[in-house]
Amino acid sequence: MEEITTPAEVKPGKATLEAEEIKYYTATQFQLVWWRFKKHRLAILGSIILILFLIIVVFAEFLAPTSAQTRNSNCLLGPPQKLRFFDDEGGFHLRPFVYGVRTVRNPETLRLEFEEDTSVKMPLRFFVKGEPYRLWGLFPTDLHLFGVEGGFIHLFGTDALGRDVLSRILFGTRVSLSIGVAGVMVSFVLGLLLGGASGYFGGWIDFVVQRAIEFIRSMPTLPLWMALAAALPKEWPPLRVYFMITVILSFVGWTTLARRVRGMLLSLREEDFVIAARIAGSGGARIIARHMLPSFMSYIIVDLSVSFPYMILGETALSFLGIGLRPPVVSWGVLLQASQNIRSIAMHPWLFTPSGFVILAVLAFNFVGDGLRDAADPYSK
Amino acid sequence: MVRFFLQRFSSMLLMLALGSIVIFILIELPPGDYAVRYAFKLEASGVNVTEEDLTAIRKGFGLDRPWPERYWKWITNIVLHGNFGICFMYMRPVTDVIGERIGFTALLAFATLIFTYGLAIPIGIYSAVRQYSVGDYVATVIGYIGLATPSFMLALILLYISVKVFGASVGGLFSPEFQEAPWSWARMLDMLSHLWIPAIVLGMAGTAFQIRTVRATMLDEQNKLYVTAARAKGLSEWRLLLKYPVRVALNPIVSTIGWELATIISGAPIVALVLALPSTGPLYLSALLDQDMFLGGAMLLMLSTLTIVGTFLSDILLALLDPRVRRGESVY
Numbered sequence: 090m091e092e093i094t095t096p097a098e099v100k101p102g103k104a105t106l107e108a109e110e111i112k113y114y115t116a117t118q119f120q121l122v123w124w125r126f127k128k129h130r131l132a133i134l135g136s137i138i139l140i141l142f143l144i145i146v147v148f149a150e151f152l153a154p155t156s157a158q159t160r161n162s163n164c165l166l167g168p169p170q171k172l173r174f175f176d177d178e179g180g181f182h183l184r185p186f187v188y189g190v191r192t193v194r195n196p197e198t199l200r201l202e203f204e205e206d207t208s209v210k211m212p213l214r215f216f217v218k219g220e221p222y223r224l225w226g227l228f229p230t231d232l233h234l235f236g237v238e239g240g241f242i243h244l245f246g247t248d249a250l251g252r253d254v255l256s257r258i259l260f261g262t263r264v265s266l267s268i269g270v271a272g273v274m275v276s277f278v279l280g281l282l283l284g285g286a287s288g289y290f291g292g293w294i295d296f297v298v299q300r301a302i303e304f305i306r307s308m309p310t311l312p313l314w315m316a317l318a319a320a321l322p323k324e325w326p327p328l329r330v331y332f333m334i335t336v337i338l339s340f341v342g343w344t345t346l347a348r349r350v351r352g353m354l355l356s357l358r359e360e361d362f363v364i365a366a367r368i369a370g371s372g373g374a375r376i377i378a379r380h381m382l383p384s385f386m387s388y389i390i391v392d393l394s395v396s397f398p399y400m401i402l403g404e405t406a407l408s409f410l411g412i413g414l415r416p417p418v419v420s421w422g423v424l425l426q427a428s429q430n431i432r433s434i435a436m437h438p439w440l441f442t443p444s445g446f447v448i449l450a451v452l453a454f455n456f457v458g459d460g461l462r463d464a465a466d467p468y469s470k
Numbered sequence: 471m472v473r474f475f476l477q478r479f480s481s482m483l484l485m486l487a488l489g490s491i492v493i494f495i496l497i498e499l500p501p502g503d504y505a506v507r508y509a510f511k512l513e514a515s516g517v518n519v520t521e522e523d524l525t526a527i528r529k530g531f532g533l534d535r536p537w538p539e540r541y542w543k544w545i546t547n548i549v550l551h552g553n554f555g556i557c558f559m560y561m562r563p564v565t566d567v568i569g570e571r572i573g574f575t576a577l578l579a580f581a582t583l584i585f586t587y588g589l590a591i592p593i594g595i596y597s598a599v600r601q602y603s604v605g606d607y608v609a610t611v612i613g614y615i616g617l618a619t620p621s622f623m624l625a626l627i628l629l630y631i632s633v634k635v636f637g638a639s640v641g642g643l644f645s646p647e648f649q650e651a652p653w654s655w656a657r658m659l660d661m662l663s664h665l666w667i668p669a670i671v672l673g674m675a676g677t678a679f680q681i682r683t684v685r686a687t688m689l690d691e692q693n694k695l696y697v698t699a700a701r702a703k704g705l706s707e708w709r710l711l712l713k714y715p716v717r718v719a720l721n722p723i724v725s726t727i728g729w730e731l732a733t734i735i736s737g738a739p740i741v742a743l744v745l746a747l748p749s750t751g752p753l754y755l756s757a758l759l760d761q762d763m764f765l766g767g768a769m770l771l772m773l774s775t776l777t778i779v780g781t782f783l784s785d786i787l788l789a790l791l792d793p794r795v796r797r798g799e800s801v802y
Contacts (some may be wrong), residue, residue: 303481304488307728307781309736309773312754316770319758320499402620406740409622410755425623429744434626435633444623451618 122387125464132460138453145262150222152234153256154242157419159220161241161251164190167203169246169254169439176210186212187242211237246439248427257419258443264420265401266450268335272400273393275339280346281389287347288354289377295351302344310341314403318412327418334413338403346392353385387465395458398451405447421447474789482782489774490548494541497767548771555764564768567753572772574749575738578672579776581665582734583727586673586680591723593677594684595716598692609681616678621737625671625744644748671741676730683726684719691715724788728781735773 116124126132145152155161170187189209192201217236223229236242245254287298317337321330354377357363366380401421407413408422409429416423424443428434434441509519509527535543547553554564597606619627644660691697692715700710742751750769757765 300484300488304485304492307485307732307774307778308489308492309732309777311736312739312770312773315739315755315758316493316496316766319761319766320496398618406620406622410740410743412755412758428626434630438630441626441630444626447620447623448615448618452614455614455618 122464126460129460129463131456135453135456145259146266149259149263150224153259154233154236155220155253155256157257157260161247164247165251166249166437167243167247170243184212186210189240211240245442257424258446261419261421261424264418265404268404269397269400271335272338273396275335276342276346277393279343281350284347284350288351302347305341305344311406314407315412318407338400342396349388349392357381391461391465394461397454401450478782478785482778485778490545493767493771494544497763554768564765571750571753578668578749579734581669582673585669586676590677590680591684594681595688597685598688613678613681616674621671622740622744624674625741668741668745668747672734672737676733680723683722687719687722688715691718721792724791727784731780732777735777
């Protein structure tokens, strides 16, 4: 870790330091990083969004009105119900409500269409009892964040089988984000090992790893992913497919990190503190883990946070094409499969809502990544 | 320069060779070999296939040889005779099936590159020169969203808007009357009038990224002393910008053309699928879904060749532009 030397702002000959400056010079590395990060407003916004996503991931069962597979046969491809504060007579309700839904046959097209039934008003209630479930597979309960009595509520509409789109998105968030985390973890380990070996040993190992990285980076990513994913046997159970998709996504992801690790190791190898450690008799593994790694850990964290979006987008694209995750697994990409062509988008635009979540998640990760990049080196101007 | 060229050229050949090996492994990855699938196809058309027939087919295709030999046969057929093997779906040579489509893909990639740079460079320069202006903020916001929106979603959104607002679909590459028509000047123009939509969709992320790059380099460069010196000499602001900082800011742009091309070609299949373009994308996906690996492999090989050659050309271009690069010095 770099030690703070004489600050640039302090004029020589100045006897006492202001309280503010004392705070700055006695701060730990972590505090400095945090202060710098806090200045980046978009990064803070991004972190808040990510925390919300995290809450969704942990409490999906509680937040979702139904499970991901529950069908409502009275409402197939139903449009989103509007949450209202004013009824059609202009009366104001403090507690928002939704109107009931009834189907009517369109006299011209003879198609069944949904219409708001203004005679049925269902106020939104919080902490209602609904479908029973086991939270984290452990605690049996039937408490849901919100719901209505004597009817159903589909704020984002329903799909072709009458399943609640909102609930499915919430459960899909869990799968999509966890694949991002798993993919980043695998790339992290691969990148650290291969980049570390490449930078530390040099020679032919370095040559081979570098050529491999160059090669992978020069291949068109998505077609390569597609070919790998399509080679997975179709009869595999969902869990194994999930795992293999993660590995496939990391296959490209590790290269960025390996480059970073190698570059850092090469430049740090000649630093005084490393040479000092070597003279003191430390072994290779100890020098890397104890002395070198801490000084570029912050850069690795930045790289990791930046590579998240690629994982999420990769999974979404593959599942969207039908060669990634497959139903009954629910992910953002699997959900978007329903809106693959123009007809379904024009007629049932609400099936496209998962894309909003994808964009939001990627934006949030980009913002946080930018903030972390600035904060990673708190001494830079 | 000659040394640099040869160095890059040999590394490109190495990449191409590596690529073809990896793709060959991919072709052989799915369970069941060529012969089994061939027999399956024959059986579907009513021919009874026995175990001996299978062995005969294997011998006929050389499948009983070890894999390095099979690879050699496959790659020499491609390089020397332009023969990519048989496409199972249509039982026709792969080259027949791909034919025109690979041309469309290359054209689309080229159009997207032009779109990307034609937009990114002026906007990036503007953003840097008028830093913190409204236009700069608009460019930044669009840039962020452009980076965060996957291209296929953008395609779907554009489709939705075109149907809801204009009442017509923007998919395809030709108007209906030109769909099957022979090539003519009118058909060419018709295609160009359709080409800009996939070009926008594919180029969005790249444009966003390049705007940020140009802006950042311009901001670094325009406060340097040589710019001040030129200004002090009385050069007009526009000539000054174009002559000095812009030229430096173009460097990182040129050096990333190769990656840009890779990104574009990478995103092309999925966008082509959504927009129903007659390029390689939809065919590639259906080949993969059917595990028609010769067709899939051939297309992956072509796509990766496009990117690898593209990277090589951009390296050469950069060397022509920047003497430091061709002498092997580090630029940054």
